[in-house]
Amino acid sequence: MSAFDELMAFQRDTCALAQVSGRLHWDMETTMPKGAAAQRGAEVAAIEGVLHARRTAPEIGEWLDKAEAPDAAGAAQLREIRRDWDRNxxxxxxxxxxxxQITSEAHGVWAAARADENVAAFLPMLEKIVALKREEGQALAAGGDVYDAMVADYEPGMTGGEIATLFDAMRPRQVALRAAVLEKPAPKGVSGEFDDRLQMQLAGKLAETFGYDLHRGRVDKAVHPFSSGSGSDVRITTRTNPLDPFNCIYSTIHETGHAAYEQGIDAAYALTPLGQGVSMGVHESQSRIYENQLGRSRAFTGWLFGEMKGLFGDFGIADAEAFYGAVNRVHRGYIRTEADEVQYNLHIMLRFDLERALMSGDLQVGDLEAAWNDRFKADFGYAVDVPSNGCLQDVHWSAGLFGYFPTYSLGNVYAGCLYAALRKAVPGLDAQLAEGDTSGATGWLRENLQRHGGLYAPREVIERASGAAVSETALLDYLEAKFGALYGL
Structure with missing residues (x-):
């Protein structure tokens, strides 16, 4: 075997073990008994030790020095393996x-604290996580900015400063649009109770409608919706609320976007560094365009209205146009995952600033709840009522995912670029969506972006697909046009 072949064989085993680790985390958030948390922490730590040893093995350096890439994909494999090896x-x-181990144990603590509305019960665990993540960030930064090192784990090539500049550019138009919309009467929302079983039935149908292959995946319930896995085993979760079916519907479509990306990657890249999404920003571009530009469009909601009438009967909405208004209703709310498109990025900006301050030491964990509540009141104009609507609402910090949050808004920006190109490439898009047919859109995304996996750098794959430089302008233009028409601005 050549050095390249030996390296790739070693890497495939490492990737396979990483998938096993991911399955442990999936089980932890779906079906694991509560009493198993401590043991699961030990199990996760043990496999992490094996993975770390493989990811830092000196043989990798020797192979990298000798390996000759057979083609462009091989060169990209070597690029990603070296980046991962240098990082680890x-x-x-x-x-x-x-x-x-600590993040595995923390999940149950966070979930219990969230259910009990007890921030104090979670803070000691979060203190430990923040301390360990700061230590990791310092090791990765090697004298540079700690938060930049964390962002690089999720969006290679991006820095905290660049994200701050992007958010500064986005904020004025977002705030102005929100202010104009909130001055107008809000469309009527849905009413009644929506059976949990029927919501999950609809969730399965929606996942398949957006191209999710259930022969290689499954839909389950979790406290916080997520997607897990790659290649031939990609699983998603959602959640239900008897008074709010949109929670389940759009969480499902969102996670289907993530899963479709993983399922759509060229099978030749399976269990290699190229066999997964290239970054979380690009990943979020898929989940957000599925959820919003497609799933919340006037055309698709017309079809969805008929599906919901068939399942739930009368739920207080007269017709498809009123339903489109209900789906896109801009309203007061606390929860990021339930936020409308106009306000969503403001939720991300809040989290970005807070976690950046936590990592720099400018904000202490003990002051997090007060800082969150003060910032939320300043940004949204009303006070947080309970911790599950405030600093306990997201799973990310309990999982140690510092640097992840800004990728949601990066994904929105990328989605804006992709959607502008998609509309030009698929002129019959609205007619297809009105029939519940997403194949034109999802097929274009699979061909132009998803199949490449990690072949191209994040910004490059977006620019290759969209044919234009990445810019927030496309997203902001889309939002102003959509909500300007909907609210008569």
Whole structure:
């Protein structure tokens, strides 16, 4: 075997073990008994130790020095393997295991604290996580900015400063649009109770409608919806609320976007660095365009209205146009995952600033709840009522995912670029969506973006697909046009 072949064989085993680790996390959030949390923490830490040893193995360096890429894809494999190897060698094995164990144990603590509305019950665990993640960030940054090192784990090539500049550019138009919309009467929302079983039935149908292959996946319930896995085993979760069916519907479509990306990657890349989404920003571009530009469009909601009438009967909405208004209703709310398109990015900007301050040491964990509540009141104009609507609402910090949150808004920006190109490439898009047919849109995304996996750098794959430089302008233009028409601005 050549050095390249030996390296790739070693890498495939490492990727396979990483998938096993991911399955442990999926089980932890879906079906694992509550009493198993401590043991699961030990299990996750053990496999993390094995993975860290493989990811930092000196043989990788020897192979990289000798390997000759057979083609462009091979060169990209070597690029990604070297980046991963350089990154992991900076983190001590004991620290990697400690982070894996504490974040595994923290999930149950966070979920219980959230259910009990008890921030104090979670803060000691969060203190430990923040301390360990700061230590990891310092090791990765090697004297540079700690938060930049964390962002690089989710969006290679991006820095906290660049994100701050982007958000500064976005905020004025977003705030102005929100102010104009909120001065207008809000469309009527849905009413009544929506059976949990029927919601999950609709969730399964929607996932398939958006191209999710249930022969290689499944739909389950979790406290916080997520997608897990790659290749031939990609699983999604959603959640239900008897008074709010949109929670389930759009969580499902969102996670289907993530899963479709993973399922759509060229099978030749399976269990290699190219066999997964290239970054979380690009991943979020898929989930957000599925959820919003497609799933909340006037055309698709017309079809969805008929599906909901068939399942739930009368739910207080007269016709498809009124239903489109209900789906896109801009309203007061606390929860990021339930936020309308106009206000969603403002939720992300809040989290970005807070977690950046936590990592720099400018904000202490003990002051997080007050800082969150003060910032929310300043940004949204009303006070947080309970912690599950405030700093306990998201799973990310309990999982140690610092640097992840800004990728949601990066995904929105990328989605804006992709949607502008998609509309030009698929002129019959609205007619297809009105029939519940998403294949024109999802097929275009699969061909132009998803199949490439990690072949191209994040910004490059967006620009290749959209044919234009990445800019927030397309997203903001889309939002102003859509909501300007909907609210008569």
């Amino acid at each position: 060698r900076k983190v001590p094995a004991a620290l990697a295991r400690a982070i894996a």
